[in-house]
Amino acid sequence: MNRLLNSYAARVFAFLLCCILGLGTMVCALSFAYCRYEPGMGTGDERNFFQSELAYEYAQSQVWNAMQGAYLADRPESRDTNSYIPVREPEDPFSCVIYRADGSVAADTRKSGSRRISADTVFEWTDGYTAECYVNLPARRGTLLYNYVTLYDFLYNGRDLFLPIGMGCAALTLLLFVFLMAAAGRTPEGVKLGGFHRWPLELYALLLGTGAAGCVAALLEVVRQDISRYSDVFAAACGTMILGAGMCCLLGCMTLSARIRAGKWWRNTVAFFCLKWGWRLMSWCGRLLLRCALRLWKGLRGFVRGAGRAALALPLFWKAAVVYGAFALVNIILSLNSIWNGDMDAAVIWAAQQLKKLRDAGRALAAGDLGYTVDTARMLPALKEHAENLSAVRLGMSRAVDERMKSERFRTELITNVSHDLKTPLTSIVSYVDLLKNEPIESEKAREYIDVLDRQSQRLKKLTADLVDASKASSGALTVNPEPVDLGELVRQSAGEYAERFAAASLTPVLGLREEETVVTADGRLLWRVLDNLLTNAVKYSLPGTRVYLDVTKSPGTASISVKNISREALNIPAEELMERFVRGDASRSSEGSGLGLSIARSLTELMGGELRITLDGDLFKAEILFPSGTK
Amino acid sequence: MYTILICDDEPDIRAALRIYLTGEGYDVLEAGTGDRALELMAEREVHLVLMDIMMPGMDGMTATAKLRETSNVPVILITAKSEDNDKILGLTVGADDYVTKPFNPLEVLARVRAQLRRYAQLGGMAVKNTALVCGGVVMDDEAKRVTLHGEEIALTPTEYDILRLLLQNPGKVFSSREIYSQVWRDEPLSAEGTVPVHIRHLREKLEIDPASPRLLKVVWGKGYKLEDKRK
Numbered sequence: 001m002n003r004l005l006n007s008y009a010a011r012v013f014a015f016l017l018c019c020i021l022g023l024g025t026m027v028c029a030l031s032f033a034y035c036r037y038e039p040g041m042g043t044g045d046e047r048n049f050f051q052s053e054l055a056y057e058y059a060q061s062q063v064w065n066a067m068q069g070a071y072l073a074d075r076p077e078s079r080d081t082n083s084y085i086p087v088r089e090p091e092d093p094f095s096c097v098i099y100r101a102d103g104s105v106a107a108d109t110r111k112s113g114s115r116r117i118s119a120d121t122v123f124e125w126t127d128g129y130t131a132e133c134y135v136n137l138p139a140r141r142g143t144l145l146y147n148y149v150t151l152y153d154f155l156y157n158g159r160d161l162f163l164p165i166g167m168g169c170a171a172l173t174l175l176l177f178v179f180l181m182a183a184a185g186r187t188p189e190g191v192k193l194g195g196f197h198r199w200p201l202e203l204y205a206l207l208l209g210t211g212a213a214g215c216v217a218a219l220l221e222v223v224r225q226d227i228s229r230y231s232d233v234f235a236a237a238c239g240t241m242i243l244g245a246g247m248c249c250l251l252g253c254m255t256l257s258a259r260i261r262a263g264k265w266w267r268n269t270v271a272f273f274c275l276k277w278g279w280r281l282m283s284w285c286g287r288l289l290l291r292c293a294l295r296l297w298k299g300l301r302g303f304v305r306g307a308g309r310a311a312l313a314l315p316l317f318w319k320a321a322v323v324y325g326a327f328a329l330v331n332i333i334l335s336l337n338s339i340w341n342g343d344m345d346a347a348v349i350w351a352a353q354q355l356k357k358l359r360d361a362g363r364a365l366a367a368g369d370l371g372y373t374v375d376t377a378r379m380l381p382a383l384k385e386h387a388e389n390l391s392a393v394r395l396g397m398s399r400a401v402d403e404r405m406k407s408e409r410f411r412t413e414l415i416t417n418v419s420h421d422l423k424t425p426l427t428s429i430v431s432y433v434d435l436l437k438n439e440p441i442e443s444e445k446a447r448e449y450i451d452v453l454d455r456q457s458q459r460l461k462k463l464t465a466d467l468v469d470a471s472k473a474s475s476g477a478l479t480v481n482p483e484p485v486d487l488g489e490l491v492r493q494s495a496g497e498y499a500e501r502f503a504a505a506s507l508t509p510v511l512g513l514r515e516e517e518t519v520v521t522a523d524g525r526l527l528w529r530v531l532d533n534l535l536t537n538a539v540k541y542s543l544p545g546t547r548v549y550l551d552v553t554k555s556p557g558t559a560s561i562s563v564k565n566i567s568r569e570a571l572n573i574p575a576e577e578l579m580e581r582f583v584r585g586d587a588s589r590s591s592e593g594s595g596l597g598l599s600i601a602r603s604l605t606e607l608m609g610g611e612l613r614i615t616l617d618g619d620l621f622k623a624e625i626l627f628p629s630g631t632k
Numbered sequence: 633m634y635t636i637l638i639c640d641d642e643p644d645i646r647a648a649l650r651i652y653l654t655g656e657g658y659d660v661l662e663a664g665t666g667d668r669a670l671e672l673m674a675e676r677e678v679h680l681v682l683m684d685i686m687m688p689g690m691d692g693m694t695a696t697a698k699l700r701e702t703s704n705v706p707v708i709l710i711t712a713k714s715e716d717n718d719k720i721l722g723l724t725v726g727a728d729d730y731v732t733k734p735f736n737p738l739e740v741l742a743r744v745r746a747q748l749r750r751y752a753q754l755g756g757m758a759v760k761n762t763a764l765v766c767g768g769v770v771m772d773d774e775a776k777r778v779t780l781h782g783e784e785i786a787l788t789p790t791e792y793d794i795l796r797l798l799l800q801n802p803g804k805v806f807s808s809r810e811i812y813s814q815v816w817r818d819e820p821l822s823a824e825g826t827v828p829v830h831i832r833h834l835r836e837k838l839e840i841d842p843a844s845p846r847l848l849k850v851v852w853g854k855g856y857k858l859e860d861k862r863k
Binding site: 420423424426427428429430431432434435461485486487489490492493494495496497499500511513522524525527528 | 686825828831853
């Protein structure tokens with residue numbers, strides 16, 4: 001059985017047989033139905049073809065003309081009204097007899113052997129004329145009547161056979177159909193689709209459908225073309241057409257069966273293909289769209305951000321220009337001249353207000369007010385940033401200042417503490433050196449050494465004191481009591497203090513004082529210490545026999561004391577450097593002094609809001625203490 | 633014979649001071665702490681105290697303040713702190729004078745002597761009503777005599793006139809010009825530069841350390857004044 005199923009030849013054979021048998025079944029069925037229901041078949045006169053509907057209709061159509069012709073020949077008066085009916089001789093083999101109303105024969109075209117068609121086939125005209133139809137049998141070959149009679153005879157002769165034969169054919173057809181269905185697509189390896197089965201179902205169906213439809217259409221055309229020619233050719237054509245249609249249908253059924261058994265038949269369909277690819281296309285498009293949308297969104301977001309950032313990064317001028325341009329645009333669009341002006345004025349005032357805030361903050365910062373904060377609420381972003389920068393600067397500065405103050409304080413504290421700790425042993429040293437000096441020591445050398453100790457311990461004493469002063473002065477740890485000070489009086493007092501020391505150094509002080517008072521705001525005691533340091537230097541470093549000039553001068557805005565003296569040694573050091581700590585005019589540092597004098601003097605002067613200026617002109621050393629002075 | 637109490641935590645300094653003071657003929661007691669000094673004060677008769685400020689335990693300031701509750705002996709503070717605030721605080725709590733470390737032994741001796749004289753003669757010496765007095769300075773204008781802690785000092789006529797002007801107005805600041813016009817009774821045609829020189833000389837005669845005067849003070853940039861802080 002399997003072999004049979006797998007056999008290709010068997011399949012072809014079965015297929016053809018199935019088709020033919022199917023056709024046979026159909027013919028049988030039709031014939032059977034015709035025999036069963038055709039009235040002519042069931043009457044007593046079993047050979048009376050003319051009892052059949054078929055014959056009657058045909059005869060009527062053929063006879064009519066003949067009868068009409070005869071009728072009109074007899075009734076020429078009605079010709080006008082019926083002129084549109086062509087008058088023809090009735091086609092062979094039909095003939096007729098026409099009777100007038102009174103029963104007399106108007107025309108008789110009968111030939112020998114004519115048989116009347118069905119007794120009740122009497123045609124009546126309105127004017128009482130009647131006609132009877134006759135036919136001559138057997139019909140001539142090739143005529144339609146012949147075909148009809150032959151068909152009729154065939155049907156009539158086989159009327160009892162159609163049912164069983166049709167049944168048999170049907171059974172066989174069914175069997176073959178089942179076989180074909182089972183065998184379709186079958187291979188020894190199982191159901192495997194090949195050939196047409198591989199075609200997309202719809203395409204194949206379309207092909208088969210087209211075939212079948214073509215066949216049906218052709219059949220219909222054949223039937224329609226000439227219904228009256230039931231010839232052999234007609235029958236063959238009809239049979240072929242039906243066979244073709246049946247084949248197509250059968251092929252369709254087979255491939256369907258094969259496909260269904262192969263599983264997932266829907267996969268190989270155009271619809272599925274379209275759906276699949278449509279889905280893929282759609283999903284791809286969707287993904288693409290999604291991606292595009294995402295990118296677009298990102299891009300848009302980036303653009304907005306970028307634009308925002310760019311807008312923020314724009315120089316203030318351009319920002320203002322953009323805002324101004326926007327305003328102008330709005331103005332042009334809305335033509336709101338008055339409102340526009342008001343708006344711009346308000347905006348300008350607003351911006352100016354904020355700028356003023358910034359300016360105040362900057363001024364406070366410049367003045368050293370590190371506690372000033374700018375209210376950045378409701379400020380324009382650009383100005384706000386500026387304000388924040390300002391406060392950042394302020395914070396940085398105050399932090400730096402705090403740090404510096406802290407370290408300065410720490411240093412001053414350290415120096416003060418260290419010098420305090422130095423003072424105790426120094427006191428012992430000074431005291432015991434003094435005691436040693438009072439001891440009766442014979443050795444000349446010992447006395448000499450004691451003198452060195454004495455001198456150096458005194459110097460150490462001065463150094464520690466200066467050190468404390470210097471650190472205090474530079475770190476601002478000294479308290480300053482500003483009060484009105486007369487520079488002239490101060491110079492007089494200082495000169496008085498130094499009178500003996502000048503004399504001892506062979507120096508002549510020359511006071512250049514102003515007639516009236518020269519009052520500045522300063523701390524007199526600190527100012528004396530400044531002058532003390534300057535005069536100490538003058539006494540220490542002046543060339544003996546020269547003059548020391550002490551002048552008080554006043555120019556608009558400033559008042560100053562100047563000390564001028566001639567240096568004993570050439571000064572090869574820049575003036576600025578002289579004021580550095582531990583720098584002394586003589587590089588050897590052999591002379592006494594801490595090297596802190598000028599440094600202390602400068603620190604103290606600056607502490608009081610003044611300025612110490614040192615100029616060297618050859619051997620002329622000039623120190624100036626400048627103070628801002630009032631109107632007086 | 634005076635007894636002097638030295639209160640200092642540094643034995644070497646105590647020893648050095650003892651040498652100087654015994655050399656001058658004083659009896660010396662030593663204390664290493666403020667507490668010990670107060671104990672000795674209670675036990676012995678002491679005429680003067682030299683008190684160091686920075687000491688472990690009770691410091692010099694506190695000790696001076698406690699001591700003042702029971703005694704009015706002169707106290708001279710020895711301080712390493714040269715800040716003005718400390719000096720003023722020291723004088724406020726009851727010290728009579730101060731020296732700063734590193735001190736000159738001779739200056740200490742001079743201050744001790746001055747304080748002892750003042751302490752011993754307080755109330756003892758009759759002072760004329762007409763006398764001008766400030767600090768330890770007494771000027772008898774009728775006799776044209778000036779004494780400092782009872783010791784007569786020699787002044788030039790100009791110095792005398794300047795001192796009298798200042799004594800008549802204690803605490804008042806006189807500028808060089810004012811002093812010149814009042815003493816010389818003349819217009820100060822740039823001759824007032826001599827006044828500071830005279831003042832300086834006067835200070836050298838009145839003060840133990842002219843650089844840091846206790847009595848005749850320099851108000852820098854303004855003038856001079858005579859002032860007794862202790863009053």
